[in-house]
Each structure stands twice: as structure tokens, then as C-alpha cells.
Amino acid sequence: MTTIGFIGSGRIGGALAQLAVAAGHDVVLSNSREPQSLRELVARLGSRSHAASAAEAAAAADLVVVTIPIRAYRQTPVEPLRGRVVIDTLNYDPARQGAVPEIEASDIPPHLLLQAHLPDAYVVKAFNTVFFQHLPQLARQAGAPDRSAVPIAGDHAPAKTAVAALIDSLGFDAYDVGPLAESRRFAPGTPAQLAYLNPDGMFAAPARPASAADLAALLDKAN
Ligand SMILES: NC(=O)c1ccc[n+]([C@@H]2O[C@H](COP(=O)([O-])OP(=O)(O)OC[C@H]3O[C@@H](n4cnc5c(N)ncnc54)[C@H](OP(=O)(O)O)[C@@H]3O)[C@@H](O)[C@H]2O)c1
Incomplete structure (x- = not known):
């Protein structure tokens, strides 16, 4: 556990935390406000969950998921994440979530931003390709014929192994795309971001499972 x-x-x-408690993991939740603001989510998730500050959530965990609007990335606590494995779900969508000046100035690409902010953490990009409502729809037991793969990328092999094990427990196969820089191949605007979308209905329609082979074909389309 x-x-x-x-x-x-x-x-x-919230969707990942739901899968995590269903898999028997404990979760420590945080947002930008006081922990009390998360009481409804904690009540829904049950006794394996509790709320804390962002720094406490970082310090208490074996593995940390950073899943905030990218414009707020500087508020991710640095010190408690030193030497820790961090899953980065962040996508850059300036129209909906606000612009980040250093990205707009081309000082750094969006997919490397969190790692640059957390130079001593082992950042693994994952779950940035799945629409939140599709996460519970796509999760399957290991060995299910229609189990989906999700792309991951990171520079630290043991961190990727830990993240892949977590992903497996949540109901997905991890598909290792390579170093963190290669996560550009599944960033917004790439074919891999559409992997689980049903061609008939877009986001509102039920998700379409995608295997590792399906993902590989989509990733190959991004240079
Ligand atoms: N939605 C999707 O389907 C989807 C899919 C793939 C990737 N992503 C990416 O995943 C990230 C999260 O997306 P989302 O849709 O889950 O966003 P969301 O529903 O708006 O949730 C954002 C969460 O981050 C918290 N937060 C904001 N600033 C914070 C800070 N400084 N410290 C700690 N917590 C903070 C918010 O808390 P407050 O309520 O206190 O502000 C809220 O709990 C984004 O970068 C997005 O691009 C989203």
C-alpha cells in the first residue's frame, strides 16, 4: 500500500484519488485553501483519505501528484518535494487556464516547467492525456483485454518504475515514452491527447480504450 x-x-x-482509495491506497488531499474546504471530497472518499496543507500532503506521501492549474505552478512547495517522486498532470491551455509568462516568452516549454521548478524532485509526466471523467470509465483489472495504456515520461528510471506500479494498481498499463522531454509527444495538440476520445461524441461520450499499440501509433505521428 x-x-x-x-x-x-x-x-x-479527485478522480485519481477515487481510483487510489478503491485500490487500497491512502490519500492526502490538498488545495489552495484550508483543509476543511475539502471535507465533502474526504467524506466521499472515505476513511483512507484526509485533507492537509499542500506542504503536508507532499511530506506525508510516498508519491505526490501535482494536479493544479499550470499558472499556479510556482506555489508547488519545493522543499518537501526534494528527492521525491512527483507525477505531473499539468497541461498548458492559456485560453482556459491563463498564460504563464515564461512559457509565452519561450524561456521553457510547458512540459518541462514543473521539473524546472522542482529540480531535486523526480518528475514523471502522466495522466495529462486522460479527460477526468474518462479515468473511472477506462480503469480495468490487470490482464483485461481492453485495458488502456497511459503514456509516461521522466528522466529517472526508478521514479518511472514506482509510477508505473501505481498506474497498474489504478487500472492502467504505463507506456514509457522516454525522458521527460519526450512528453512533448503527448502534450496538448498532439494526436496522443485524443487517444481515448470516442470519434462519435468527443468528451461527453464514453471513453474508448486505447492499448499500448494504439498509443505507439499516435505517438509516432508527433515529431
Ligand atoms: N480536467 C481534465 O480532464 C484534465 C485532463 C488532463 C490534464 N489536466 C491538467 O491537470 C491539472 C488539473 O486539472 P483539473 O481539471 O483537475 O483542475 P481543477 O478541477 O480546476 O482543480 C485544480 C485543483 O488545484 C487546486 N489548486 C489551485 N491552486 C493551487 C495551489 N497553489 N496549491 C494547491 N492546490 C491548488 C484547486 O484548489 P482550489 O479549489 O483551492 O483553487 C483544485 O483543487 C491542470 O494542469 C490540467 O491542465 C486536466
Whole structure:
């Protein structure tokens, strides 16, 4: 069993936390406000969950998911994440979530931003390709013929192994795309972001499972 800390407990954080408690993990949730503001989510998730500050969620966990609007990335606590494995779900969508000046100035690409902010953490990009409502729809037991794969990328092999084990427990296969820089191949605007979308209905329609082979074909389309 693993304790998973969440910095951000909104749509993606809440959906991943739900899968995590169902898999028998403990979760520590946080947002930008006081822990009490998360009482409804904690009540829904049950006794394996509790709320804390972002720094406490980072410090208490074996593995931390940062899943906040990217414009707020500087508020991710640095010190408690030193030497820790961090899952980065962040996508850059300036129209909906606000612009980040250093990205707009091309000082750094969006997919490397969190790692640059957390130079001593082992950041693994994952779950940034799945619409939050599709997470529970796609999760399957290991060995299910229609189990989906999710792309991951990171620079630290043991961190990727830990993240892949967590992903497996949540109901997905991890598909290792390579170093963190390669996560550009499943960033917004790439074919891999559409992997689980039903061609008939877009986001509102039920998700379409995607295997590792399906993902590989989509990733190959991004240079
Ligand atoms: N939604 C999706 O389907 C989806 C899919 C793939 C990737 N993503 C990416 O995943 C990230 C999260 O998306 P989301 O849709 O889950 O967002 P969301 O529903 O808006 O939730 C964001 C969460 O982050 C918290 N937060 C904001 N600033 C914070 C801070 N400084 N410290 C700690 N927590 C903070 C918010 O808490 P407050 O309520 O206190 O502000 C909220 O709990 C985004 O970067 C998005 O691009 C989303």
C-alpha cells in the first residue's frame, strides 16, 4: 500500500484519488485553501483519505501528484518535494487556464516547467492525456483485454518504475515514452491527447480504450 499526496484535488485529483482509495491506497488531499474546504471530497472518499496543507500532503506521501492549474505552478512547495517522486498532470491551455509568462516568452516549454521548478524532485509526466471523467470509465483489472495504456515520461528510471506500479494498481498499463522531454509527444495538440476520445461524441461520450499499440501509433505521428 502506498500513501499518495495530492497537490490539487479538483477534477483530475479527485478522480485519481477515487481510483487510489478503491485500490487500497491512502490519500492526502490538498488545495489552495484550508483543509476543511475539502471535507465533502474526504467524506466521499472515505476513511483512507484526509485533507492537509499542500506542504503536508507532499511530506506525508510516498508519491505526490501535482494536479493544479499550470499558472499556479510556482506555489508547488519545493522543499518537501526534494528527492521525491512527483507525477505531473499539468497541461498548458492559456485560453482556459491563463498564460504563464515564461512559457509565452519561450524561456521553457510547458512540459518541462514543473521539473524546472522542482529540480531535486523526480518528475514523471502522466495522466495529462486522460479527460477526468474518462479515468473511472477506462480503469480495468490487470490482464483485461481492453485495458488502456497511459503514456509516461521522466528522466529517472526508478521514479518511472514506482509510477508505473501505481498506474497498474489504478487500472492502467504505463507506456514509457522516454525522458521527460519526450512528453512533448503527448502534450496538448498532439494526436496522443485524443487517444481515448470516442470519434462519435468527443468528451461527453464514453471513453474508448486505447492499448499500448494504439498509443505507439499516435505517438509516432508527433515529431
Ligand atoms: N480536467 C481534465 O480532464 C484534465 C485532463 C488532463 C490534464 N489536466 C491538467 O491537470 C491539472 C488539473 O486539472 P483539473 O481539471 O483537475 O483542475 P481543477 O478541477 O480546476 O482543480 C485544480 C485543483 O488545484 C487546486 N489548486 C489551485 N491552486 C493551487 C495551489 N497553489 N496549491 C494547491 N492546490 C491548488 C484547486 O484548489 P482550489 O479549489 O483551492 O483553487 C483544485 O483543487 C491542470 O494542469 C490540467 O491542465 C486536466
